[in-house]
Amino acid sequence: MKLKLLPVALWALCVPMAAHAETTFVAEKTVVTDWKAVYGSVEAKDTIPARARLGGTLVELSVSEGDQVQSGQVLGQIVDEKIAFQLGAIDAQLESLTAQLTNAQAELARAEALLDRGVTTKQRLDALQTQVDVVMGQIEAQKAQRRVIEQQSAEGQVLAPISGRVLAVPVAKGAVVMAGESVATVGGGGFFLTLAVPERHAASLVEGNKITIETRDGDRDGTLAKVYPQIENGRVVADVDVPDLDAAFVNARVLVRLPMGAREAVEIPAAMIRSHSGLDFVLVQDGAETFERAVVPGERRMVEGVEMIEVLSGLTGGETVVAHEH
Template sequence: MKSTILPLALIALGLPFAALAQESYQVAKTEVTDWKSVFGTVEAKDTIAARARLGGTLVDLVVAEGVQVQSGQVLGQIVDEKIAFQLNAIDAQLEALNAQLSNANTELTRGEELLKRGVTTTQRLDQLRTQVDVVTGQIEAQKAQRRVVEQQAAEGQVLAPISGRVLSVPVAKGAVVMMGEPVATVGGGGFFLTLAVPERHAGALHEGDTITIETPKGDKQGTLAKVYPTIENGRVVADVEVAELDSSFVNARVLVRLPMASREAVEVPAALVRQHSGLDFVLVEENGTRVERAVIPGGHRVVDGTDMVEILTGLQGGETVVSHEH
């Protein structure tokens, strides 16, 4: 427990608060967390390629890297010149079949008149009706085939698979692309940090842990959202969710501090440690006597606004450390 006394005389002199040294501190062992600094990579939650659904020539490309797109938005146009020839061939077949149907209908009408006169037979009339049905079916089949080819032509449009930002465009206008080849890659669904931590630290990673992220604007807090069960190349992969993560550059590396383990440590306010002759000392009060004791300080951390320094050797806990100024 800390005991802070603010001398009234210093306050009366109007000295700033930083000049007020803590008079004494009861040393006790506290639990501290060891942190490991690693680099995280900014990645999109969903990264999907906008692929060509048709092989042909990319005649139009309307996006570039960094552009925001909406799901279903047209990114480019692919043209396969063979489709136009297929449509012309189908149209020619339809014309021929329509002519056959017209002739078959004429023959059927003539056959019905002849049957009324008793000149022809019912069997012959049935043959004429079947011929009309066959040609009609052939026409419907060609129309269905034309719709298939028209759908193939419509699939020449390259559509954005999700809403997000275009991350890469590996092809250029005028390029010949194959069916299934990526024309652009879109990242969406938000952004997060991906970490790759050595597998010896796998047991220290727990979903829900608070993660500290260092940014140019100061430290931010994140949450360890997912730890993947598969170890890749001797490393554990984990995802960290960060509110308002700067996603200006995807795959940018960000310094992250991970909690690795907890241990007991002896800490004192850094203001109670004095250095002289190349050594660090604290003033320990024992039975009314003050004795200067050499210590080896470790890392610093801020606790409730106070700069605390870990004492690696020299103190064990239970001592009373006082200020050298009193």
């Protein structure tokens, strides 16, 4: 079968017809959400300092900022040199009391032998028995005191209060620390985005609302997990739960968009607006007539893959907008 070429005149008539093909769009009112951009910071749910339980010299420090630790893990060792002297003094007293006990028990044994022969009295025997009991009690008291000092020495270990990441280590090896002083700060219990929003927007913060977080890998969704009732410096504090939140940097600032309310707006495809002479125009079809109308465009957003633009004035909704010819 042979193809026939169209005459040049017929081809010329087809071109204007294709050029006048029109695309229309009915500008209906839709409900849009107003978003407010605020900065949130990545924070740990629990931030607990690992404190020294004993005053002394920090002779060992096994962690640094960024390390992962488990609850109860030894982070450092504090030594108080006075404890060794106290233990030595108690050991010397125990040796002295042990010698006294040996002598008292020997005298008690002789007195019992003499009492059997009727040489001594019962009162003398009771006095010696009391002396043995007193020395034994002193020995037990010194042993208890030694256990107390041994426990103080064991408290020289600085333990991680929770499992998590070491956020700060304010001291260095060899430093002298006091009892109760922080050796390291551990953050754990999960990580959240903490927001501080002006109190005029407090009514729009509802737990469970979905929000948008801008990250290096694109936008992500999060959930408003908790709104704190106490207002600080005119701002409402809230926590946002984000699955698999990047917690490589704690207190890192992240841009968050919060829903501040909903309203009606007229939106049309952005491609239907043409700008010239510093103004923006759209083609409006009214019956068989088509005319240009000046409009004031607003924000743009993507709707199902199409870039839509809000018309602030010039359209009230219900108009048929015609795409401009190219």
